[in-house]
Amino acid sequence: MRKNIFIAILVLTAFAAFVLADDQPQSQGDSSQEVVVKGQLKVKIDMDMPDIQIKTDTNQVAQSIVTTEEQFLSIAPEDVKDVKASLPDSINSERANYHPDLSFMEVAPIFKLQPKMPKGIDIDKWNFKVTDATGSTVKFLKGDGSLPDEITWDGIDRDGNILKMGSPYWYVLTYMDKAGNPGSARRETPKEVTAIKYKRDNRLYIEVASKVLFEDKRKERLTDQGKQILDEVQDYMKMSNNFPVAVKVYSEDKGISADQITTLTKLFTDKLKCPKEFFKMEALQDNSVPKNYRIVFIIS
């Protein structure tokens, strides 16, 4: 028994000696050499950590959205109609960005003149007049002393009517200086407006010349430009969302006006997905001089 214990101790001692011998560093037997490089470090790279601290507060970011959602969800379905009722009564004449590239409508002023007189000329009296195709004066302004910084014409004639669509207009500014020398400034090329929008009685009026909306030979057929103009007109109808929209069609006779109404009704009902009762169409004959064949949209 003692003999066996002795043998076991001997074996364990030998095993321990072997293991300890393996754990010893073998530096004595390593052939690699340590190389020491002496000198000054030539390249030095300094790296500054950016002083940016990003903190994200999810609650803060989401708060505005949550508030909006809460407000929206707080409205019961039966109250939705009140949302529409709460819209402003007056129509917003600014068009929504449905078709940002479309802008056929002109707005006042039609003429904008910023007269600059040469130095040394003292104006005594002046007048400014706008004439139409017949040579008639549709607007007349006059004054004493120096010219105003800006003279404008809003397109409204002496009788309060808007200018005629597709008809040429000129202006002439005439003056007399204090030394008795006359002078004038005249618009040589006429101004012709084919589509205009203006507000009157809290309603939006859009007038478009027939010759740009409809073809010359087939007067009930829309031109390509006419389709684009009507897209813009529909933008204003959508913005208003107040029907019926009054549409007055003026042409050489009521038959042509009626044909054009048929075209317009079909286009609007198809595109706006609404019944034809939403449009109060009126066929009219134009007897004015010069002629003023046009389509007038009145949006409340």
Added chain:
Amino acid sequence: MIYLKYSGSIENREATSRLIDEFVDISRISGWEYNIISENFQTMTAGSGLPETDNLEDPGDAGDDGIQTLSSSEVYLEGIVIHIKPDADPVRLTFDKNGRLATISFSTTDTPGFNKKLTVKKYEFIYYPFIKLLTRDADYHAQAVKLLDYVKKKYIFDLEVMDPSYYWETRDVEQLKVKLWKASLKQSII
């Protein structure tokens, strides 16, 4: 009496219309009376807007200055007459059918017919290819020159002005006044 005698041509009918329009405006803001002239045989014989024949030279004395007798169908005059002063000779800017500054004087004579029971009315139209404006005072003369100056710059580029006082060339008001004074003396002596 001093005068301004001027001649020249306007480019076209459109320019004539523009000139008329503009001088209507100028007359309005200046408070001057004006007449728009659109004459033919019918209107001239009706007696409206006739040139004052007293102020025109006698064709016989005028020499070969383009003065001629017109037939009734050739009577045509378009333009504006501006009365800067009520009692003074107006500034005429009237043109013939070729756009030349012109005036036409008109007279009728009644001649007995063959059997002396009938009277034949004879019309005579005398055409002057220039305009003559008599002036009596310096201010008026200077104002007329300013208008002609403007017309030359803007409408009648070949405008020629004959001014015995030389004010057109010199713009010397004092010299003009002396000339007018001398002219008035001469007239009072006569």
